[in-house]
Amino acid sequence: GAGVSQSPSNKVTEKGKDVELRCDPISGHTALYWYRQSLGQGLEFLIYFQGNSAPDKSGLPSDRFSAERTGGSVSTLTIQRTQQEDSAVYLCASSPGDRGLKQDFGPGTRLTVT
Amino acid sequence: GQQLNQSPQSMFIQEGEDVSMNCTSSSIFNTWLWYKQDPGEGPVLLIALYKAGELTSNGRLTAQFGITRKDSFLNISASIPSDVGIYFCAGQRGNQGAQKLVFGQGTRLTINP
Numbered sequence: 001g002a003g004v005s006q007s008p009s010n011k012v013t014e015k016g017k018d019v020e021l022r023c024d025p026i027s028g029h030t031a032l033y034w035y036r037q038s039l040g041q042g043l044e045f046l047i048y049f050q051g052n053s054a055p056d057k058s059g060l061p062s063d064r065f066s067a068e069r070t071g072g073s074v075s076t077l078t079i080q081r082t083q084q085e086d087s088a089v090y091l092c093a094s095s096p097g098d099r100g101l102k103q104d105f106g107p108g109t110r111l112t113v114t
Numbered sequence: 115g116q117q118l119n120q121s122p123q124s125m126f127i128q129e130g131e132d133v134s135m136n137c138t139s140s141s142i143f144n145t146w147l148w149y150k151q152d153p154g155e156g157p158v159l160l161i162a163l164y165k166a167g168e169l170t171s172n173g174r175l176t177a178q179f180g181i182t183r184k185d186s187f188l189n190i191s192a193s194i195p196s197d198v199g200i201y202f203c204a205g206q207r208g209n210q211g212a213q214k215l216v217f218g219q220g221t222r223l224t225i226n227p
Contacts, residue, residue: 033214042202042217043157056214091156103215105156
């Protein structure tokens with residue numbers, strides 16, 4: 001079946017602009033996670049959703065970052081007034097929810113802020 | 115920030131050699147996982163460890179969950195070219211419901227033919 005998909009695959013934006021990153025989880029997966037991967041680094045947790053609510057937003061780096069999920073499916077990560085340090089690969093994962101271990105990852109969105 | 119220390123950061127080996135990498139933490143994790151990431155793709159789960167002391171194999175891969183629940187290692191035997199990539203350990207504190215993963219910095223494996 002279809003895996004986790006993310007769009008766009010690449011995004012180049014000017015410093016100060018807002019960007020929206022989209023994640024389509026695996027159908028039926030109730031939990032959705034956002035991670036950030038800087039060049040040569042491991043993945044850094046940002047936020048996760050159980051259904052449409054976000055029990056843990058502890059990883060969001062600043063109030064410029066926000067995320068929402070609607071209909072228990074698609075999620076959007078929004079970065080306002082982008083800065084150069086926001087440049088990274090943003091990865092989305094989903095899981096059945098009852099067992100967060102089985103997180104299936106999407107291919108990521110590579111964001112470059114110039 | 116990162117709480118898992120993964121080593122080595124990179125490895126350069128000959129095809130056919132065995133590989134060993136490990137991960138340590140200053141705090142306890144109830145679940146340890148090992149992922150592999152190929153360029154331009156998201157990580158793919160290789161092995162999941164649920165119990166302290168557990169030793170689990172998946173083909174040429176073997177991983178162990180440390181007794182103290184603060185460390186884990188991954189071994190790859192008889193390496194082949196498709197083993198090239200970045201390997202990440204990850205820990206999860208709980209074992210029920212949705213849980214975030216804490217990742218190590220990764221081990222980049224390069225194989226010389």
